Amino acid sequence: MSYLQIKNLHAQTGDIKILKGVNLEINKGEVHALMGPNGSGKSTLSSVIMGHPDYEVTEGDILLNGESILEMDPDERALAGLFLCFQYPVAIPGVSISNFMKKAVDARHPEGKAPAGPFLKEMRENMEYLDMDKSFANRGLNEGFSGGEKKRMEILQMMMFKPSISIMDETDSGLDIDALQVVAKGVNKMRGPDLGLLVITHYERILTYINPQYLHILMDGKVVMSGGPELVKTLEEKGYDWVREQVSVTA
Amino acid sequence: MPEFETDSNLVQEYKYGFFTDIETDTIPKGLNEEVIAIISAKKNEPVWMLEWRLKAFRRWQKMKNPDWAFLDMPEIDFQDIHYYSAPKEAVDMKEMDPELLKTFERLGIPMGERDALSGVAMDVVFDSVSVGTTHKEMLEELGIIFCSISEAIQEHPELVKQYLGTVVPPGDNFYAALNSAVFTDGSFCYIPKGVTCPVELSTYFRINAADTGQFERTLIICDDNATCSYLEGCTAPARDTNQLHAAVVEIVALENADVKYSTVQNWYAGDEEGKGGIYNFVTKRGHCRGRKSKISWTQVEVGAAITWKYPSCVLEGDGSVGEFYSVAFTNNKMQADTGTKMIHVGKNTSSTIISKGISAGESSNNYRGLVKVMEGASNARNHSICDSLLIGRDCSANTFPYIESEDDSAHLAHEATTSTISEDQLFYLKSRGLSEEDAASMVVKGFCKDVFKKLPLEFSVEAIKLLEIKLEGSIG
Numbered sequence: 001m002s003y004l005q006i007k008n009l010h011a012q013t014g015d016i017k018i019l020k021g022v023n024l025e026i027n028k029g030e031v032h033a034l035m036g037p038n039g040s041g042k043s044t045l046s047s048v049i050m051g052h053p054d055y056e057v058t059e060g061d062i063l064l065n066g067e068s069i070l071e072m073d074p075d076e077r078a079l080a081g082l083f084l085c086f087q088y089p090v091a092i093p094g095v096s097i098s099n100f101m102k103k104a105v106d107a108r109h110p111e112g113k114a115p116a117g118p119f120l121k122e123m124r125e126n127m128e129y130l131d132m133d134k135s136f137a138n139r140g141l142n143e144g145f146s147g148g149e150k151k152r153m154e155i156l157q158m159m160m161f162k163p164s165i166s167i168m169d170e171t172d173s174g175l176d177i178d179a180l181q182v183v184a185k186g187v188n189k190m191r192g193p194d195l196g197l198l199v200i201t202h203y204e205r206i207l208t209y210i211n212p213q214y215l216h217i218l219m220d221g222k223v224v225m226s227g228g229p230e231l232v233k234t235l236e237e238k239g240y241d242w243v244r245e246q247v248s249v250t251a
Numbered sequence: 252m253p254e255f256e257t258d259s260n261l262v263q264e265y266k267y268g269f270f271t272d273i274e275t276d277t278i279p280k281g282l283n284e285e286v287i288a289i290i291s292a293k294k295n296e297p298v299w300m301l302e303w304r305l306k307a308f309r310r311w312q313k314m315k316n317p318d319w320a321f322l323d324m325p326e327i328d329f330q331d332i333h334y335y336s337a338p339k340e341a342v343d344m345k346e347m348d349p350e351l352l353k354t355f356e357r358l359g360i361p362m363g364e365r366d367a368l369s370g371v372a373m374d375v376v377f378d379s380v381s382v383g384t385t386h387k388e389m390l391e392e393l394g395i396i397f398c399s400i401s402e403a404i405q406e407h408p409e410l411v412k413q414y415l416g417t418v419v420p421p422g423d424n425f426y427a428a429l430n431s432a433v434f435t436d437g438s439f440c441y442i443p444k445g446v447t448c449p450v451e452l453s454t455y456f457r458i459n460a461a462d463t464g465q466f467e468r469t470l471i472i473c474d475d476n477a478t479c480s481y482l483e484g485c486t487a488p489a490r491d492t493n494q495l496h497a498a499v500v501e502i503v504a505l506e507n508a509d510v511k512y513s514t515v516q517n518w519y520a521g522d523e524e525g526k527g528g529i530y531n532f533v534t535k536r537g538h539c540r541g542r543k544s545k546i547s548w549t550q551v552e553v554g555a556a557i558t559w560k561y562p563s564c565v566l567e568g569d570g571s572v573g574e575f576y577s578v579a580f581t582n583n584k585m586q587a588d589t590g591t592k593m594i595h596v597g598k599n600t601s602s603t604i605i606s607k608g609i610s611a612g613e614s615s616n617n618y619r620g621l622v623k624v625m626e627g628a629s630n631a632r633n634h635s636i637c638d639s640l641l642i643g644r645d646c647s648a649n650t651f652p653y654i655e656s657e658d659d660s661a662h663l664a665h666e667a668t669t670s671t672i673s674e675d676q677l678f679y680l681k682s683r684g685l686s687e688e689d690a691a692s693m694v695v696k697g698f699c700k701d702v703f704k705k706l707p708l709e710f711s712v713e714a715i716k717l718l719e720i721k722l723e724g725s726i727g
Contacts (some may be wrong), residue, residue: 050682086682090675094697100683103693107684113663140697146290157683 528556
């Protein structure tokens with residue numbers, strides 16, 4: 001049984017059906033990439049997994065460690081081990097990163113409060129690893145951040161919260177090559193037997209830094225094709241039209 | 252800014268809503284010249300003080316309760332109020348009524364010897380009288396006078412005579428006139444030339460007795476090159492009738508003086524249906540009389556059924572500076588109409604206004620402010636930021652900024668925003684493992700940060716904690 005199981009997931013916002021039967025399984029220790037053309041439902045899938053209130057699940061289930069999370073609030077899902085790297089993280093003006101991080105780390109601590117010393121040390125080390133300046137910790141959360149700073153901030157959180165399943169929603173979009181490398185560095189550091197990763201992306205570029213074991217292609221709200229690393233190359237050469245042809249042939 | 256953790260044990264109901272059963276000396280309800288004479292006599296006041304009060308009373312009788320703020324309130328029967336109530340027992344600190352001491356313990360006010368080292372000198376006003384001031388000797392050595400206004404009238408009549416009513420004249424407005432006639436106690440501070448007051452001067456106002464009006468009168472004078480920081484806090488028992496707190500606070504800043512005045516106002520706000528609560532009708536004004544003087548108001552308003560106040564600065568001295576930083580939180584049926592007036596008179600004067608209004612429930616939260624630049628006040632500068640945050644759909648927030656400039660060289664900038672806590676912000680924080688309440692509370696505290704960081708450190712912690720308690724139950 002996989003750690004994260006997405007079974008025949010149907011979801012809609014208002015009357016618009018976006019996910020039309022997604023099946024996907026991710027285990028700890030695995031890195032999966034999910035690609036698809038614009039409008040295929042990639043970002044919706046990540047929002048639905050995290051429990052965004054704008055989406056309604058009409059059919060299917062999401063299981064984490066064998067248990068359905070559909071009835072859980074986003075905060076409960078987070079504490080159960082899910083993490084979402086947002087494509088567009090919102091700003092929370094006036095809330096310092098250190099205060100926010102402490103609260104979020106406290107929420108995960110068995111006693112409800114993480115000792116300040118080790119917390120600060122770990123945060124400092126992780127920030128250094130991501131080439132973030134120390135003064136960053138005093139800034140307002142995502143307040144006036146550049147695109148690259150926002151994404152580093154997301155990776156920093158992933159490193160601090162240590163999720164079992166992390167979904168990266170187009171973390172690479174809008175990043176220059178330096179920022180992309182830093183993001184990849186953080187992700188690769190996190191890789192290991194305790195983390196299952198789902199990297200959602202529009203471009204193959206990031207996949208050359210993060211070598212996924214599996215690639216899935218999402219089209220029109222369904223996973224239409226899955227394969228190993230070789231599929232990345234094929235997709236790069238032949239494009240989504242080829243996928244469409246293949247799918248219509250098998251259909 | 253200190254950042255506070257939510258303490259889940261904090262109760263959300265008003266925890267200062269208890270009543271202390273002590274013997275009191277209360278005069279019968281009603282307001283007339285005889286009552287004023289009794290108040291004056293009880294305080295052993297000199298004749299000039301009584302005459303001053305009576306003059307104010309006669310003026311007040313000709314005035315009308317103003318209605319321009321469009322507050323929703325029943326007519327106040329000024330004959331149905333006790334104008335004086337005081338604990339009967341001796342008010343000497345060492346022989347303080349044990350019930351009263353217990354009260355202060357519950358309110359968390361340091362009155363005993365053991366707290367003498369904390370960096371705050373405290374005056375406490377219980378209903379109509381001051382019941383004790385701490386740190387007196389240390390302050391006396393520096394020449395600082397910090398005592399109740401009643402004591403100042405007797406001990407330092409020359410200073411009181413020189414300054415009382417010079418910033419807020421008795422006829423200034425309806426409630427200022429009423430206060431001038433019947434004020435019972437409050438604090439008096441005088442910081443002599445060149446002295447920087449080493450501790451926070453603080454007054455705690457407690458309304459205890461029922462149907463009693465509290466008429467606080469505070470006068471702060473900061474002489475040339477002197478500096479002080481003053482803080483007041485307030486609470487009252489939970490009752491289903493309304494009570495009136497009509498204060499007048501006057502600040503005088505002489506040449507190069509620097510006064511910081513902070514308020515954490517937590518009067519009982521009434522219940523969910525809007526029954527009971529304190530009417531907080533206050534006139535607070537500072538006068539920057541000397542060159543390069545500075546007066547800074549910081550207020551955190553989280554209580555009272557109706558709040559009506561505009562701490563203001565008259566910037567007369569050349570190069571003087573006025574500041575107003577405010578967080579006003581309203582919930583249930585509370586009404587707040589608060590803001591400031593910055594009157595630029597001297598040359599090169601500047602003022603800053605940062606107002607953060609948070610409304611929840613069915614409350615109404617208004618910012619009303621005036622920036623006025625008089626003719627000849629060349630190079631006046633003002634920067635105003637007025638932000639409102641709405642929690643829920645039944646509350647309201649309004650901003651009424653008035654700007655009047657009679658001098659072309661003025662630089663005036665005004666920014667205003669109204670927002671709600673966005674779904675995206677809540678989802679983001681919740682996806683990080685924070686509960687809905689913690690997430691909302693974090694957004695609100697972030698919203699208020701620019702004001703909280705202006706409070707003295709330890710009070711900033713208190714204010715954040717207080718706001719957290721008030722937010723509980725108003726979200727979701």
